[in-house]
Amino acid sequence: MNDIQQKLKAIIICGPTGIGKTSVAIRLSQKFHGEIVNADSMQIYRYMDIGSAKPTEEEQQAVRHHLIDIVNPDEPFDAGKFSQMAYDTIKNLHENQIFPFVVGGTGLYIKAMLHGLFRDRPCNADTLSRLKKEADTHGAPFLHDKLKTCDLDSASKIHPNDTFRIIRALEVFMETGKPISSFHQAHGFPEGLIHAKKIGLNMDRKVLYERINMRVDMMIKDGLVEEVKNLIKKGYPKELKPMKSIGYRHVTEYLNQKISWDDMLFLFKRDTRRYAKRQLTWFRNDPDILWFQPSEIGHIENVVDQFIEA
DSSP states (O other): OOHHHHSEEEEEEEOOTTSOHHHHHHHHHHHTTEEEEEOOTTTTBTTOOTTTTOOOHHHHHHSOEESSSOBOTTSOOOHHHHHHHHHHHHHHHHHTTOEEEEEOSOHHHHHHHHHOOOOSSOOOHHHHHHHHHHHHHHOHHHHHHHHHHHOHHHHHHSOTTOHHHHHHHHHHHHHHSSOHHHHHHHHTOOTTOEEEEEEEEOOOHHHHHHHHHHHHHHHHHHTHHHHHHHHHHTTOOTTSTGGGSTTHHHHHHHHTTSSOHHHHHHHHHHHHHHHHHHHHHHHHTOTTOEEEOTTOHHHHHHHHHHHHHO
8 A cells, every 4th residue: 555545535625715615615525425624713713603704504514514613712722733633533534434625714724734733942033034035036946956955855745836845844954953854753743644635716806805895794794793792791802812813803993992883894804805815825835726716616526536536
């Protein structure tokens, strides 16, 4: 049995907020006897349903969802914890002959799940900054060639255009003198144990932004203001990280009379559109992602079918 056959298979559905990832994932899960593993950093929190665009009750009844509502807003949670929980969930699904569909727009969570995260020491900001400047000036392949000279094993596993992983591997070696793989082994992290096919969803930017604007209006109509009021009543202060997220931050500022209703709506929509743009920039740096329009569901099903059967 080769290395790929030994790995746990998963389909990843990623893309910007408001693109329709959940709808596509539900259809795929129903067709291929699968369940959904959440990879959205806001949907992990209890009591934060509307502003996080959490799958509805009907959607969660249609297909079982994992890693939703797993921590309270004041509990610490990070990409490292997500990675281990996601790996355990995927492993359990495979043991029960259920195919996992990892769905979300938090690129760091997906990276952590596939490639591991560790930090026994703080990263060196100066080294990272210098490497990022080199990447901007000379391109990712230039840094990839540099990685070959000090960590050939990692370089052979990282695509020459995967700037994120190249910089991370170089930073680790430059600061410790050891290849990044040695840390994965030492920490027992599931580096490379998931064989994933990545499917990215995108559409015309103007159409996406219109969808985002309508989604914000729907969140307000569905009771986001009351949701934020209830969070405050439960004792969750505005200083908490999830309370500073898009939507919750804007409504809190409105409730505290820092901004008007119209300004709240304008800033909420603007910042959501900007977030979607940042998500697209992140995912476009990943050469392994296959891009589709959400409407191309037939083509997506063919890709999934071939991947599962391979």
